Amino acid sequence: MHSLIASPFLDQHVLVRPGSRGGALLPAERYEELCVLDLAEPAPAWLADAAREQWGDLEVTGRPAGHFLLVRQPSTWGYGxxxxxxxxxxxxxxxxxxxxxxxxxxxxxxxxxxxxxxxxxxxxxxxxxxxxxxxxxxxxxxxxxxxxxxxxxxxxxxxxxxxxxxxxxxxxxxxxxxxxxxxxxxxxxxxxxxxxxxxxxxxxxxxxxxxxxxxxxxxxxxxxxxxxxxxxxxxxxxxxxxxxxxxxxxxxxxxxxxxxxxxxxxxxxxxxxxxxxxxxxxxxxxxxxxxxxxxxxxxxxxxxxxxxxxxxxxxxxxxLGAIADRLMLRTGGCSGCSVAGACRVCRPLAKHYQEAKAPLAAYCQHGEKAG
The missing domain is CATH 3.20.20.70 (Aldolase class I)
Incomplete structure (x- = not known):
C-alpha cells in the first residue's frame, strides 16, 4: 500500500500523497533516480526530507521505499x-x-x-x-x-x-x-x-x-x-x-x-x-x-x-486532438460572430444551448444586450 506517489504530470514531475491536497515538484533528475531505485532499499535522504517538509506526520526515514512509494512510469501520451x-x-x-x-x-x-x-x-x-x-x-x-x-x-x-x-x-x-x-x-x-x-x-x-x-x-x-x-x-x-x-x-x-x-x-x-x-x-x-x-x-x-x-x-x-480542434470551431449560429472572442461559453456548450432552443440570455452576449 503506497502513501506517496512519484509521477509525471504534464510537463513536470510531482510527489503527491493520497488523501492530501498538498504536493511537491520533483526535479527531473530526482524523478529519474526514483525510477531506477531498488524498492527494497531505504528511501533516499532527500525523499524523506521532502516528505517530512510537505507532510509533517509522514516519516519514511530508513523504511524500504517499496513499503510506501509508488513510482509511475513516463507516458508518451501526455494526459494528466x-x-x-x-x-x-x-x-x-x-x-x-x-x-x-x-x-x-x-x-x-x-x-x-x-x-x-x-x-x-x-x-x-x-x-x-x-x-x-x-x-x-x-x-x-x-x-x-x-x-x-x-x-x-x-x-x-x-x-x-x-x-x-x-x-x-x-x-x-x-x-x-x-x-x-x-x-x-x-x-x-x-x-x-x-x-x-x-x-x-x-x-x-x-x-x-x-x-x-x-x-x-x-x-x-x-x-x-x-x-x-x-x-x-x-x-x-x-x-x-x-x-x-x-x-x-x-x-x-x-x-x-x-x-x-x-x-x-x-x-x-x-x-x-x-x-x-x-x-x-x-x-x-x-x-x-x-x-x-x-x-x-x-x-x-x-x-x-x-x-x-x-x-x-x-x-x-x-x-482526440483533431476532434477537439473541430468541435471548438465557431460553426452554426456562431459562425462569423463579431464578439466571439469574448464569448462566455465554449462552442460545444453553445451547441447544446442552441439545440435546446434556450433563450440567448442563458449563454450568449447578444441575449445579454437584448435583456
Whole structure:
C-alpha cells in the first residue's frame, strides 16, 4: 500500500500523497533516480526530507521505499487528468440534471478494468469518478480500488446519500481519495426533497454528511442553486461554513447532454450569473472524458465523435486532438460572430444551448444586450 506517489504530470514531475491536497515538484533528475531505485532499499535522504517538509506526520526515514512509494512510469501520451461516468443511474431524479435520462447501464467489470489500465498508461494521474451516482454502481468499489492501486489521485463526485455506509468508509480509509465532492441541493427537507424528487433524500444527505465529516473525508461541496432552493442560497453557504468544508456555488443550468431543454426550467432567473470569458482549454489534449460504455470524448460537454476505448485501445486516443480542434470551431449560429472572442461559453456548450432552443440570455452576449 503506497502513501506517496512519484509521477509525471504534464510537463513536470510531482510527489503527491493520497488523501492530501498538498504536493511537491520533483526535479527531473530526482524523478529519474526514483525510477531506477531498488524498492527494497531505504528511501533516499532527500525523499524523506521532502516528505517530512510537505507532510509533517509522514516519516519514511530508513523504511524500504517499496513499503510506501509508488513510482509511475513516463507516458508518451501526455494526459494528466480524466473523468469517468461509471454509470448514469442515480437514486435521485433531480430536475436540473444535465444527464437527462438516468439509465442504469454500463460496461462489464473486465472492460472497466481494461479502461482504467489504459488511462494509467496514458498518464492520467488525477481521475474524477462521477455518474449518475457513482456509489450505487455494482463495480464502484473495486473500480475505485483498482484505480487507486494504479496510482491515481481520485475525486469522487457524489450526492452524499450513501457516505454513511461502512463499506465505503472502510474503502476510503484504506485507499484515501484526493477529494470527495458532494452536491448540495438545499438547506431544508422541503426544498431538498423537491429538487431531487425523492422523499427522504434530505435525511440521507444529512446522514451521509455526518458520517463523512466524522471520518474526516477531504470534502468539498458543490452548492447547486435552482428555482426550488434559491431562497436558501445563503443558508446552504452558512451550513457549509459551520461544517468547516470548502464550497463552490453553481447557479447556471445547462441543457442535457442530448441537447434537451427541459432541465432549464429549474433555472432561477434571479440567480443567473454572467460566466467568465472563455479563453480556451486543453480538452482532448491533456484531459478527456469517458462515459459508462467506455466511449471517450474530449470532455463532458463535447461528446461528438466518441472513441471506444475497449475496442480501439490506447491508440484511439491519437484522434482526440483533431476532434477537439473541430468541435471548438465557431460553426452554426456562431459562425462569423463579431464578439466571439469574448464569448462566455465554449462552442460545444453553445451547441447544446442552441439545440435546446434556450433563450440567448442563458449563454450568449447578444441575449445579454437584448435583456
Amino acid at each position: 487528468k480524466a473523468s469517468w461516468e461509471v454509470n448514469l443511474g442515480c437514486n435521485y431524479k433531480c430536475k436540473h440534471c444535465y444527464l437527462g435520462l438516468k439509465v442504469n447501464s454500463g460496461m462489464p467489470w473486465e472492460d472497466k478494468r481494461q479502461c482504467l489500465d489504459i488511462m494509467a498508461e496514458a498518464g492520467v494521474l488525477f481521475l474524477q469518478v462521477t455518474g449518475g451516482e457513482p456509489t450505487i454502481d455494482r463495480d464502484f468499489m473495486r473500480a475505485y480500488r483498482h484505480a487507486w492501486h494504479l496510482g491515481m489521485m481520485i475525486t469522487v463526485s457524489t450526492n452524499g446519500s450513501l457516505l454513511w455506509r461502512q463499506n465505503l468508509l472502510d474503502l476510503f480509509r484504506e485507499c484515501p481519495p484526493y477529494r470527495v465532492t458532494v452536491s448540495m441541493y438545499g438547506a431544508s427537507k422541503a426544498s431538498y426533497d423537491e429538487l431531487t424528487q425523492r422523499v427522504g433524500a434530505w435525511d440521507q444527505f444529512v446522514q451521509g454528511m455526518s458520517a463523512a465529516r466524522h471520518a474526516r473525508l477531504p470534502l468539498r461541496m458543490s452548492i447547486v442553486v435552482t428555482d426550488d432552493n434559491g431562497h436558501e442560497e445563503q443558508a446552504m453557504v452558512d451550513l457549509c461554513k459551520s461544517w468547516g468544508v470548502e464550497f463552490e456555488v453553481f447557479t447556471n443550468m445547462t441543457p442535457t447532454i442530448y441537447g434537451g431543454g427541459e432541465v432549464l426550467t429549474a433555472q432561477s432567473k434571479e440567480h443567473l450569473r454572467l460566466r467568465k470569458t472563455f479563453t480556451g482549454c486543453n480538452a482532448g489534449y491533456t484531459f478527456f472524458h469517458m462515459d459508462p460504455h467506455g466511449l471517450v470524448s474530449i470532455c463532458k460537454i463535447g461528446r461528438d465523435d466518441q472513441i471506444s476505448l475497449p475496442h480501439e485501445g490506447i491508440q484511439g486516443l491519437a484522434r
